[in-house]
Amino acid sequence: TTGTQGRGEGQLNHPRGLCIDYNEDVYVADSSNNRVSVFSKDLHFLKHLFTQQLKYPRDVKVTPSSVVVLDKSPNCVHFFSRSGALLRSCVTHGKDGMVYGPRFFCLDPAANVLITDRTRHNIKILSPSGQLMHTIGQ
Numbered sequence: 001t002t003g004t005q006g007r008g009e010g011q012l013n014h015p016r017g018l019c020i021d022y023n024e025d026v027y028v029a030d031s032s033n034n035r036v037s038v039f040s041k042d043l044h045f046l047k048h049l050f051t052q053q054l055k056y057p058r059d060v061k062v063t064p065s066s067v068v069v070l071d072k073s074p075n076c077v078h079f080f081s082r083s084g085a086l087l088r089s090c091v092t093h094g095k096d097g098m099v100y101g102p103r104f105f106c107l108d109p110a111a112n113v114l115i116t117d118r119t120r121h122n123i124k125i126l127s128p129s130g131q132l133m134h135t136i137g138q
Contacts, residue, residue, distance in 0.1 A: 007033055010045030017059030017070070017104060029057035029069065036060050036069060049084055059104050063111070070105045070115065077105065077113050077130070090130025098132060099124050 004011055013032035020026055024041035027049075036049040036057060050057075055073040062068070066087060067080045075098075079087040090113065101119030108114065111128040122137035 009048070010037075010039075012037060016057065019061050021062040022064065027060045027062055027067065029060045031056050031058065031072075036067065050078070050080060053078065053080075053086060058102060061105070061107055063107065068105075068107060068113075070102055072102060075099060075102055077115070077126070079128075088129070090126060 005013055007013060012028060012030050014030070015037075016029040016031045018026060018028045025046065026039045026041070026043065028037045028039070030037045030048075034054045034056065035051045036054070038046045038049060040046055049067065050069065054069060054071050056071060057069050058072045059070040060067065065082065067082060069078045069080070071078055077090040079089070081087055099115050099117045099120075101117050103116045103118045105113055105115045112133065113126040113128070115124050115126065117124055120138075122135055124132060125134040125136070127133055
């Protein structure tokens with residue numbers, strides 16, 4: 001077992017989504033701590049990311065050049081550089097047809113964002129810039 005519940009190094013508070021990067025480091029959307037926590041492949045704590053930028057991260061994915069976070073409370077998808085700089089944010093809430101209950105997401109090979117919408121019972125596909133491209137289901 002690694003870590004305990006809390007706010008300190010290596011501690012988690014309502015972890016949600018997670019992924020493994022190309023170095024086998026484990027990234028965890030640490031929702032109630034408003035951050036992403038990173039652990040080595042043998043589960044030793046490495047660092048916290050984006051502690052000032054996130055409000056309630058739900059899920060996280062890593063690409064060779066970026067860390068992408070689904071943040072529930074402003075319903076945004078944030079793209080960060082691997083060094084932690086904010087590259088862009090896609091607001092997914094507020095327009096007709098957008099996502100109202102984001103839960104999980106994935107990226108396709110073209111970096112399009114597929115988001116599950118639990119409120120509207122469908123999946124939205126957004127371009128990397130946040131433009132709504134397609135809806136699956138109603």
